[in-house]
Structure formats: structure tokens, C-alpha cells
Amino acid sequence: MSVGEKYVSKNKQPLVVEHPYSILYKHSFGEVSPFFVGLTKKRLLGTVCRNREKHRNGKDLLFLPPRADCPECMAEVNEWVDLTDADIRIYTFTTAYFAGETFLSKVPFTLINIDVQGFDNSYSKLTSTLVIDEPGEINIKREDIRIGMRIKPKFRDVPQDKVDASVLYFVPAEKP
Amino acid sequence: MGNRVAMIAGGMTQFAKSRRDSTQEELVMEAARMALFENDLKIDPLDVKKMIDGTIVSYFSDHFERQLLFGAIIRDYLGLNPIQSARIEGGGATGGLGLKAGYEMIKSGDASLVLVMGFEKMSEVSTAKGNEFIAMASDTDFDFPVGGYYTAYYAAMATRYMYEFGITERQMAKVAVKNRNNAQYNFFAQTNAKNPYATKSTSGFITIYDVLKSEKIATPLKRLDCCLMSDGAAVALLADESIARELTDKPVIIEGVGNGTDTMRPSDRPTTVGGLIKEDLLLPHEKAEWYEDMVYPGLHSFRAGRKAAKMAYKMAGITNPLEQIDVVELHDAYTSSELQTYEDLGLARYGEGGKLIDSAPFDDEKGIFKEINPKLANRIHVNPSGGLIGCMHAVGATGIMQAVSIMWQLQGKIEKFYGSDKLQVKDARRGLAHSHAGTGSDVTVFVMGRGW
Ligand SMILES: [Zn+2]
Numbered sequence: 262m263s264v265g266e267k268y269v270s271k272n273k274q275p276l277v278v279e280h281p282y283s284i285l286y287k288h289s290f291g292e293v294s295p296f297f298v299g300l301t302k303k304r305l306l307g308t309v310c311r312n313r314e315k316h317r318n319g320k321d322l323l324f325l326p327p328r329a330d331c332p333e334c335m336a337e338v339n340e341w342v343d344l345t346d347a348d349i350r351i352y353t354f355t356t357a358y359f360a361g362e363t364f365l366s367k368v369p370f371t372l373i374n375i376d377v378q379g380f381d382n383s384y385s386k387l388t389s390t391l392v393i394d395e396p397g398e399i400n401i402k403r404e405d406i407r408i409g410m411r412i413k414p415k416f417r418d419v420p421q422d423k424v425d426a427s428v429l430y431f432v433p434a435e436k437p
Numbered sequence: 438m439g440n441r442v443a444m445i446a447g448g449m450t451q452f453a454k455s456r457r458d459s460t461q462e463e464l465v466m467e468a469a470r471m472a473l474f475e476n477d478l479k480i481d482p483l484d485v486k487k488m489i490d491g492t493i494v495s496y497f498s499d500h501f502e503r504q505l506l507f508g509a510i511i512r513d514y515l516g517l518n519p520i521q522s523a524r525i526e527g528g529g530a531t532g533g534l535g536l537k538a539g540y541e542m543i544k545s546g547d548a549s550l551v552l553v554m555g556f557e558k559m560s561e562v563s564t565a566k567g568n569e570f571i572a573m574a575s576d577t578d579f580d581f582p583v584g585g586y587y588t589a590y591y592a593a594m595a596t597r598y599m600y601e602f603g604i605t606e607r608q609m610a611k612v613a614v615k616n617r618n619n620a621q622y623n624f625f626a627q628t629n630a631k632n633p634y635a636t637k638s639t640s641g642f643i644t645i646y647d648v649l650k651s652e653k654i655a656t657p658l659k660r661l662d663c664c665l666m667s668d669g670a671a672v673a674l675l676a677d678e679s680i681a682r683e684l685t686d687k688p689v690i691i692e693g694v695g696n697g698t699d700t701m702r703p704s705d706r707p708t709t710v711g712g713l714i715k716e717d718l719l720l721p722h723e724k725a726e727w728y729e730d731m732v733y734p735g736l737h738s739f740r741a742g743r744k745a746a747k748m749a750y751k752m753a754g755i756t757n758p759l760e761q762i763d764v765v766e767l768h769d770a771y772t773s774s775e776l777q778t779y780e781d782l783g784l785a786r787y788g789e790g791g792k793l794i795d796s797a798p799f800d801d802e803k804g805i806f807k808e809i810n811p812k813l814a815n816r817i818h819v820n821p822s823g824g825l826i827g828c829m830h831a832v833g834a835t836g837i838m839q840a841v842s843i844m845w846q847l848q849g850k851i852e853k854f855y856g857s858d859k860l861q862v863k864d865a866r867r868g869l870a871h872s873h874a875g876t877g878s879d880v881t882v883f884v885m886g887r888g889w
Contacts (some may be wrong), residue, residue, distance in 0.1 A: 265625050270459050282503055314505060355595075360654070364586070374736065382708050383708050425582040426582040
């Protein structure tokens with residue numbers, strides 16, 4: 262008999278009861294609040310640090326998700342750029358057929374990391390969703406989704422006090 | 438150099454989707470009792486217990502059981518008051534970081550015999566809620582609200598990994614076949630059909646066909662590419678080398694310890710051409726010319742894993758891991774991440790993780806490896822325990838289960854504990870235990886060698 266077998270528990274009748282639990286958080290987006298306000302105005306905003314000589318790769322850094330402070334030169338980052346009409350591509354993607362509890366009813370859905378052209382993409386591969394069957398937009402099949410495909414941002418209508426990152430989503434900007 | 442630190446004993450519970458027969462503290466007691474009473478210590482186990490002068494409690498989530506300060510309950514239940522202790526949390530690397538904290542307690546001289554206890558009970562909430570709790574260990578402002586969860590983050594990384602290097606779903610599936618089938622010889626393993634707590638539908642041997650046709654979770658990852666969610670505990674006893682030699686004839690020396698980190702969001706990983714060289718992450722056996730044009734780390738590699746490996750190898754004097762290490766237990770959260778980790782650990786060149794798994798003889802018709810616990814590159818064994826895919830992922834316990842498994846491998850005690858000698862790596866002299874969090878936000882590496 263192995264040690265493992267010797268240690269098997271003898272208890273066959275544990276008592277199990279139910280414990281509910283719910284919490285409401287008042288969450289602040291702090292200094293990147295303009296990003297979320299921007300979403301409600303149908304604008305995609307990022308921040309840029311132009312202290313390129315102090316950056317590891319010698320380039321300006323685009324932050325998307327935005328940052329109010331640069332992790333490389335530690336400067337405060339005050340410059341916001343509007344990327345709503347930028348050339349944006351798919352950096353990588355996955356189609357989810359399962360999810361955490363909140364999103365289980367939404368499957369299948371496609372998650373993407375984006376790639377904003379014209380900037381170094383080290384800090385700007387924002388995670389979002391790609392909607393492939395949006396009325397009035399280019400519709401594609403899930404199997405046609407490709408790395409490098411052109412996409413464009415879209416925005417759901419929500420009041421400012423209910424905004425979160427899911428207000429933003431993307432749709433194809435080119436046919437496969 | 439100062440004192441060296443050894444691992445001298447370990448214990449673990451049966452792992453299962455649900456261990457409702459026992460509370461968390463009862464599970465930790467089960468593992469601790471095994472550690473003290475079953476590891477051939479040379480003096481009375483209760484006298485050993487009296488010598489313990491530090492403990493670490495390592496667990497990941499306060500949500501799973503709606504109990505904060507769980508460490509206090511554990512220490513109290515095991516009769517370990519009033520000695521010093523700390524709770525360590527670092528996502529999936531909680532176990533590895535807990536061991537590192539125990540190691541440091543001894544290395545600093547603040548303690549000489551430290552019990553490191555890792556545990557998690559994930560079954561009290563539904564699987565979907567559990568996935569959500571784990572997803573909350575991703576960025577809850579930007580990644581979680583769009584539907585993000587861990588399988589999807591790893592899947593998106595796997596998509597890019599396949600794109601960069603031509604890795605295939607079949608190569609990934611082979612990892613699941615190896616680890617799951619190994620687990621059939623490890624009595625502790627959740628998928629072992631003989632485990633009294635095993636769920637029938639999710640245990641037993643599998644073939645590559647089973648993996649490839651299993652339900653899609655997040656493309657390219659399928660159900661059998663993914664790690665388990667488990668209840669259970671694992672415990673390791675660490676000692677200053679001089680005490681270690683008083684207590685056991687087979688102390689396993691911790692020869693190297695490494696730890697690395699990376700950004701919380703995969704979206705913020707640098708895409709620097711030649712980044713591996715620029716960040717001084719080349720290993721001794723690698724040539725700069727291999728990686729001068731490679732974007733690094735991007736979304737295809739775990740920079741934290743490489744950093745941890747480099748640090749541990751330097752301390753342990755490892756100049757070619759594939760030649761100097763006999764057995765590895767690594768954090769196979771997903772089949773893709775096992776292949777990626779081969780590369781981070783320097784067992785394969787970047788981009789050649791798939792080739793390494795292909796190096797083991799495989800029966801294409803039956804869809805299984807020709808041997809259980811196959812040798813990779815005709816040399817090294819990876820995840821004989823079954824890893825996270827075959828054995829368990831009770832988050833806070835995982836890194837400890839894997840390091841204790843390496844200790845038993847080096848001590849030649851696999852049959853005694855696992856109940857079968859099938860997974861014993863013959864004459865194993867040096868092993869590596871790897872523990873990994875998030876999408877690679879925190880990684881630890883331990884190089885462990887025989888001290889006798
Ligand atoms: Zn800067």
C-alpha cells in the first residue's frame with residue numbers, strides 16, 4: 262500500500278450548506294478617466310510618452326490601455342492621442358466557447374489584441390472583442406479571422422456612470 | 438556562500454475536483470502529517486516538529502472560500518503557534534514563491550527549519566465562478582470586463598506562438614497525452630482513475646485523438662489542453678543544511694533559486710527586435726546570433742520564466758540545462774505553455790518547443806507515446822507527476838506539489854509515494870521545479886540536487 266492510499270480520508274458524509282455573497286464597489290479610474298469618458302463619446306484615446314531617448318527601445322511609447330505615468334522614464338504622461346481613425350490591425354486573437362460566469366451567455370465571442378500602426382506596439386496591444394456580424398458593417402466568418410487583419414473601433418451606448426472597457430469593441434475594416 | 442538550504446520532507450493530499458470530505462485545514466494537516474511521518478526522518482517526527490522555527494502559508498485567493506487570514510486557521514489547526522510565519526500570494530506561482538520565502542527565512546538566519554504549506558479549495562463555487570475568480574487575477578479595468586479569462590489569454594498567446602514559430606495543435610496535444618497518461622501512475626493525481634475522489638468522466642488514459650476532438654474552450658485550446666481546478670494541499674519541509682543532515686540521509690539541496698516578473702497585461706509585453714539579447718537573457722549555451730532578429734518577448738514567450746531560469750542556473754552553475762538536468766516539473770497551465778516553457782528554460786531553442794515534444798517516440802496510429810513518462814531529446818523527463826493537466830492545480834499547492842515531486846524523484850521514493858515505480862526517473866541526480874503565475878507575471882525556478 263502506497264503512502265497516498267494509507268492517507269485516504271474515511272469521511273463519507275460531510276455536511277454542505279449554502280453561503281451567498283455579494284459586494285458593490287465604488288471604483289475610480291483615476292487619471293485615466295478620460296479614456297472611459299472618451300468611450301462614451303465614441304472616441305478611442307491613448308496616452309503617449311515622447312521621452313524617447315530615455316526609453317529602452319529609443320522610441321516614443323503609446324500606452325493603450327492608457328497610463329498616466331511612464332514605466333520607463335517615470336515621467337507623468339499628459340499627452341492624449343485620438344486613435345479612433347487610426348490604422349489598427351489584429352495582433353493576435355482567440356474565439357472563446359467558454360467563459361467566466363458573467364460572460365458565459367455571450368459565447369462564442371472573439372477576443373483580440375490590437376496592433377496600432379504608426380506606433381511602437383510594446384505597450385499598446387489592448388485586449389478587446391471583435392464582432393463579426395455587426396449590422397451595416399463588413400461581416401466575416403470566424404474561420405476568416407487572421408493576424409494582421411484591419412479592424413476599426415465601435416462603441417456601445419452607455420451612461421457615463423456605467424462605463425467599462427466593454428463599451429469598446431471592434432469590427433472588420435476589410436473583407437477577408 | 439554561507440549556509441545551504443535543503444528540502445528534506447514533503448507531503449500532499451489526494452487531489453480532486455472536490456474534496457468535500459475535509460475542510461481546508463484538515464487537508465493541510467493530512468499533507469503535513471505525511472511530510473513529518475512518512476519521509477524517513479531520523480528522529481521522532483514530533484521532535485522534528487518542535488524544531489520548526491518558521492512557517493509559510495501559501496494560498497492564492499481569498500474569494501474561493503470567503504475566508505480571509507486563512508493562514509492563521511492553518512497554523513493554529515496544525516499546532517504551529519506562536520512561531521513566526523508569513524502568508525505568500527503570487528497567483529499561480531504562489532507555491533513557488535512560498536518555497537522561495539521559506540528558503541529566504543533560512544538563508545537569512547532567521548530560521549533553520551521551515552514548514553511551507555500550500556493549499557487551495559476551489560470547489561465551493563461553480564466552475565464558471567471559479568474561472569471568474571481566477572480571471573480577477575487579470576487586469577479588472579481593461580482585460581476582465583471585455584470577457585477575458587485565463588484560457589482565452591493563453592489561447593491568444595498560443596495563436597501568436599503558432600504564428601511566429603509554426604507550432605501545431607498536434608504538438609500541443611501531445612503534451613496533454615504525456616501528462617495525463619503519466620498521471621495514471623500517480624495515485625495523488627486528480628485524473629488517476631484509481632484516485633478514490635476521481636471523477637470518472639475526467640479520469641483515465643487519453644490519446645491524441647481525444648485531445649484534438651475535445652470541446653473547444655478558446656481556440657486553439659480545447660478542454661484537454663487545459664489544466665485542472667483542484668482541491669488539495671502540499672507541504673514541504675526546508676532545513677538549513679546542517680540540520681538537514683541530522684534529520685535525513687537524503688537531503689535535497691536547493692542549488693539555485695530564480696524569480697522573474699512581467700507585465701500584468703499581455704498587451705503591455707515589449708516587442709523589441711533582439712530584446713532577449715538587449716535584456717541580457719541569453720543562457721550560457723545559447724548563441725546571440727540565434728536571437729538577434731527575434732522579437733522578444735512579445736506574446737509568444739514568457740520573459741519572467743527566462744529571467745527566473747537564468748538566475749537559478751547561474752546560482753547552480755548550470756551551463757547547459759538539457760545536459761545537466763534529469764527531470765523537470767513545470768507549470769503546464771496549458772499544453773501551449775508547456776512548449777513555451779521548454780524554450781524559456783533553455784531545454785529547446787526559442788521556436789523549437791514543438792520539436793522537443795516531437796523528439797519522444799510516438800505511436801501515430803494509437804495516438805500515444807511509446808512509453809509512459811517519455812524521454813525528450815533522448816535525455817530529459819518533463820512532468821512525470823502529470824503536472825497541472827494530469828495531476829492537479831490547487832493553486833497555492835501547485836508549485837509545492839511539483840518541487841516535492843522533484844525531491845522524491847531524486848531520493849528514489851516515487852514508488853513509495855505515488856504507488857508505482859513507472860514514473861521514477863532512474864538515477865535522477867538533478868531536477869528543476871518551475872512555478873508560474875498569471876500570463877507569466879511571476880515565475881520561480883528551483884534547481885535541486887542530491888546532497889548525498
Ligand atoms: Zn517615458
